[in-house]
Amino acid sequence: MINTRGIADEINDEIISLRRDFHKYPELAFTEFRTASLIARKLNDIGCEIKIGREIMDAKSRMALPSKEILEKEFKRAIAQGGDTEFLNKVKGGFPAVAAVISNGKGPVIALRVDMDALPIQENSSSRHFPFGKGFASVNTGVMHACGHDAHAVTGLGVAEILMKFKDKMRGTVKIIFQPAEEIICGAYPIVKSGFLDDVDRIMAIHYYSPWDPGLVSCTRGQNGHLAISRFDARFKGRQSHAGSKPEDGKNALMSAANAVLNLNAIPRNSNGATRISVGKLNAGTSRNVTCDEAVMEIETRGATTELNEYMNENALRILKASAELWDCKLEVKPMGSAPGGSSDDDFADEIMTYAKKAKTLTASENQRNCGSEDFICMLEHVRKCGGKGAVISIGSGPGGPHHSSEFDMNEAVIKDSIVFLSGFIFECLQK
Numbered sequence: 546m547i548n549t550r551g552i553a554d555e556i557n558d559e560i561i562s563l564r565r566d567f568h569k570y571p572e573l574a575f576t577e578f579r580t581a582s583l584i585a586r587k588l589n590d591i592g593c594e595i596k597i598g599r600e601i602m603d604a605k606s607r608m609a610l611p612s613k614e615i616l617e618k619e620f621k622r623a624i625a626q627g628g629d630t631e632f633l634n635k636v637k638g639g640f641p642a643v644a645a646v647i648s649n650g651k652g653p654v655i656a657l658r659v660d661m662d663a664l665p666i667q668e669n670s671s672s673r674h675f676p677f678g679k680g681f682a683s684v685n686t687g688v689m690h691a692c693g694h695d696a697h698a699v700t701g702l703g704v705a706e707i708l709m710k711f712k713d714k715m716r717g718t719v720k721i722i723f724q725p726a727e728e729i730i731c732g733a734y735p736i737v738k739s740g741f742l743d744d745v746d747r748i749m750a751i752h753y754y755s756p757w758d759p760g761l762v763s764c765t766r767g768q769n770g771h772l773a774i775s776r777f778d779a780r781f782k783g784r785q786s787h788a789g790s791k792p793e794d795g796k797n798a799l800m801s802a803a804n805a806v807l808n809l810n811a812i813p814r815n816s817n818g819a820t821r822i823s824v825g826k827l828n829a830g831t832s833r834n835v836t837c838d839e840a841v842m843e844i845e846t847r848g849a850t851t852e853l854n855e856y857m858n859e860n861a862l863r864i865l866k867a868s869a870e871l872w873d874c875k876l877e878v879k880p881m882g883s884a885p886g887g888s889s890d891d892d893f894a895d896e897i898m899t900y901a902k903k904a905k906t907l908t909a910s911e912n913q914r915n916c917g918s919e920d921f922i923c924m925l926e927h928v929r930k931c932g933g934k935g936a937v938i939s940i941g942s943g944p945g946g947p948h949h950s951s952e953f954d955m956n957e958a959v960i961k962d963s964i965v966f967l968s969g970f971i972f973e974c975l976q977k
């Protein structure tokens with residue numbers, strides 16, 4: 546084992562202040578311009594080879610991309626908020642992905658995926674909320690790092706900095722991927738399609754998890770794996786008419802949508818495993834005396850397996866079509882991202898947990914349940930297809946408010962221990 550602890554101690558103040566900086570300037574999916582540019586600057590400063598923007602993102606594979614106007618506006622904001630101008634130009638137009646490549650001769654290729662996007666949530670502004678009390682709460686209205694992706698990003702940087710110092714003692718290649726748009730399940734696919742992962746033998750993703758005690762570490766496995774997910778928008782198009790004098794001339798999109806919402810929730814449960822459906826948003830109509838001509842819904846389905854998610858998906862589509870037909874409306878369905886379901890490869894997860902028990906930096910805990918969906922499974926499946934293996938590592942970061950809420954917070958002390966753990970494990974993989 547190498548002494549990664551000493552370097553982690555040295556860089557810790559910088560890592561924590563960078564985490565707080567990312568927290569203060571959170572950025573939504575595909576607009577992580579400032580974050581990505583500062584990550585690239587830091588990687589460049591410590592001497593890493595960098596891949597950035599279109600080099601590791603296939604343009605055509607990006608889904609649910611914000612409009613040109615939003616991308617332009619957010620790019621200007623990123624400049625105004627101190628993004629690095631040299632690297633900003635490389636991520637412009639919705640390409641905010643960065644990767645560090647640390648290579649020393651022939652050997653295995655080990656990848657670590659971290660993410661860096663925030664959520665559309667207004668951060669809590671009570672002095673009891675740690676980021677607010679310490680003066681690093683979000684300054685971007687309605688946007689918040691409410692899932693710890695700011696901490697994931699700096700963890701990736703810390704691992705890169707340590708491994709650069711031991712580069713001469715390793716054989717092989719480390720790829721640390723800073724992925725955008727995880728929250729909308731649309732950031733992994735363009736990276737996969739760029740071919741950047743084709744030579745990867747082992748891939749890991751990390752996620753801090755505040756409901757668990759700090760420093761607990763576990764890999765998702767088997768039944769406790771991540772749910773498959775599909776996200777899509779449904780648009781019902783009808784026809785306006787005077788609701789009082791000529792209701793018979795109208796085609797009521799609101800009625801179609803209302804029928805759909807109720808019946809989507811009536812899809813029978815499946816005896817093969819867990820399923821979910823959620824209509825989280827519905828916009829319809831203009832006024833009480835106008836027959837509604839347009840209704841738009843945001844929908845997601847999930848399933849314990851990709852097959853179960855497909856079951857939900859097919860039934861949802863059938864119900865949407867039937868609801869449109871019922872009120873003589875037209876239907877458009879627009880996919881907004883999806884990820885397969887899945888878990889870690891057991892033997893690779895075993896290796897990680899064996900290392901955890903030996904290194905004692907984090908507390909190994911078998912098969913904790915942290916169920917949700919994870920864009921990373923898309924990368925994992927690709928690496929598997931190319932003959933590699935992978936694991937999703939969850940690390941306890943409590944105490945802190947609930948994930949995806951305005952009160953989310955995490956224990957910053959776990960960042961240093963996680964950097965020590967991950968750099969130590971990757972180093973060991975490249976000794977063989």
Ligand SMILES: [Zn+2]
Nearest residue numbers: 692693694752
């Ligand atoms: Zn998350």
